Structures are given as C-alpha cells and as structure tokens.
Amino acid sequence: MEMGDRPQCSDECREALRRLGALLDGELGEVTQTKLERHLADCEPCTDRRDFEEGFRELVRRGCTDQAPPHLRARILSQLDETVTG
Numbered sequence: 001m002e003m004g005d006r007p008q009c010s011d012e013c014r015e016a017l018r019r020l021g022a023l024l025d026g027e028l029g030e031v032t033q034t035k036l037e038r039h040l041a042d043c044e045p046c047t048d049r050r051d052f053e054e055g056f057r058e059l060v061r062r063g064c065t066d067q068a069p070p071h072l073r074a075r076i077l078s079q080l081d082e083t084v085t086g
C-alpha cells in the first residue's frame with residue numbers, strides 16, 4: 001500500500017474519491033453525480049473527505065491558507081505534500 005495510512009473500504013470508495021474533484025467542479029454527468037452523492041450519503045469516510053476537499057478548495061481560492069485553523073492547515077499541507085510526492 002502506497003496510498004498512505006487511510007483505510008480504503010472498497011472499490012466504490014476508490015472510485016468515489018477519484019471523482020471527487022470532478023464532482024466539486026460540477027463536471028460529472030447527472031447520472032454519475034447522483035450515484036456518487038448516494039455513495040457519499042452512505043459512506044462517512046468519503047463524506048469527510050469531500051468536506052475536506054471542499055474546504056481546501058475554498059481556502060486555495062481565497063488564497064488564505066495561512067489563516068486556516070492549525071489542524072486544518074496541517075491537513076492541507078500534508079495533502080499538498082502527498083500531491084507533490086505522489
């Protein structure tokens with residue numbers, strides 16, 4: 001496993017996480033979006049991840065990661081790290 005220490009519950013979750021970006025960008029088709037949202041409603045880890053991703057994008061858009069709460073900022077920085085090294 002090279003994806004870090006987050007547990008992957010299923011293929012469905014991997015699929016959902018892969019499509020998160022497109023979901024937040026509104027790039028998914030209606031059917032796919034509905035399916036994904038249904039999964040998120042059932043799956044706490046994926047919902048948590050979606051919320052984080054959403055907050056992350058908002059912060060980046062406003063260019064104020066320095067003002068993020070310390071715990072969130074730490075998550076953002078480790079996320080960026082993951083993105084760069086991954």
Ligand SMILES: [Zn+2]
Pocket residue numbers: 009012013014016039043044045046
């Ligand atoms: Zn899931």
